[in-house]
Amino acid sequence: MxxxxxxxxxxxxxxxxxxxxxxxxxxxxxxxxxxxxxxxxxxxLPAQRPVPAPPPTAPVLAPVLAPAAGLQALQNMDWAALAQTAAQCQACGLCAGRTHSTLDAARASQARWMVVGDPPDDQEDSAGQAFVGDNGTLLDNMLKAVGAVRTGGALPQGMDAAYVTKVSKCRVPAGRVPQAAELAQCSAYLQREIALVRPQVIVAMGRFANQVLLAESPEAATLPLGRQRGTVYRYQGVPVVVTYAPQALVRNPADKAKAWADLCLAMDVLAAGT
Ligand code: SF4
Known part of the structure; x- marks a missing residue:
């Protein structure tokens, strides 16, 4: 294209x-x-995008299965009820470290783009918002480069809306990673967000976001990110493109060019309307 x-x-x-x-x-x-x-x-933009070789010590992640029974009621909730439920949720152990859920009803909107990031960090937990600080600034610049802005404010003429969220709504205690069962539980919230947002493409940013959003492609879900990139997956019927987390790009700016290639793939998906 x-x-x-x-x-x-x-x-x-x-x-x-x-x-x-x-x-x-x-x-x-x-x-x-x-x-x-x-x-x-x-x-x-040439049609073929090479997939880089995986790093030699890529971590092996457990597949994320469906959420356990108990959260089905979420699937009938509106935005306000969903955010209120997340703020009080005790469906997994991550609730113990939560100050604020990052499911922010103030950003509720349908959008063509949806961005799903790794579990919230301390800043996001304090703010009750996804992608704040330097990571948020970088994400906003990435979105502007593809002609999109976050939901929650006025939509400038000619721009697309992008709903941004986290793969789990509660932060993970320092010193450990989220467990597959915790991600699976919180995927019930993500599924309801997807149903409400009705995105045309989802950009998964980070190892744990990818782990959940590639649940319907189990052969890819446990691969290192370098081998997941360059393919369009599906989650809940929506095309999914994977890329690096903004915090990883802040640490390693050399990967920003790859992230831009991934965003171009997402733009291809939007343009194709698949
Ligand atoms: S991480 Fe998700 S499932 Fe776990 S307590 Fe928080 S909102 Fe509930």
Whole structure:
């Protein structure tokens, strides 16, 4: 496909650390030459995107199964009831460390884009919101680069809405990772969010978000991220593209070019309307 980048999107890509030429990346952005006169520049995206080799010590994750009985009532709830239930939920042990659930009814909206991140960190737990601080700023810039803004505010003309959430609504105690059973329990909330948001594409950002959203592709769910990338999966009937967590990109800016390639794949999905 051909992607046109305007000045704002170019600025966002620069903010992400993605330059107009990406050596070794899955695609190339056309250099902005001195002779450019139009407001937008054509960018070619080749059809094939190579999948990088996995790291030698990739962790093995347990598959995430369906939530246990007891949370079925969520599937009939509206946004307000869902957020209130999450704020008081004791369905798994993660409730013990919760200050605030990150399921924020103030951001409730249908949206073409949905972003699902790893369990909340301390900042997100304190704020009761997904993706805050430096990670949130980077995510907002990534979204702007694809022409989307978070739900919860005014939608600028010509922009798409993006609903952002966390794969679990409660933070995980320091020193351990979320258990497959905890992620499975909280997936009942995620499933209701998906039904309410009705996204056309889901971007899974991070190891644990991927673990849940690839539950219907068990052969891929336990692979390292490098081998999961470049494929369009399905969850609850919605196309899913996986990529790096913003916090990982903040730590390792070299992966921002790969994350941009993943966002381009998500844009391909939207453009195809599959
Ligand atoms: S992580 Fe999810 S399932 Fe577990 S207590 Fe929190 S809201 Fe409930």
């Amino acid at each position: 051909t992607l046109h980048l305007d000045d704002r999107q170019r600025a966002m890509l620069l903010e992400m650390g993605v330059r107009v030429w990406l050596p070794g990346a899955a695609f190339a952005l056309a250099p902005q030459g001195a002779g450019d006169t139009a407001a937008t520049d054509p960018v070619r």
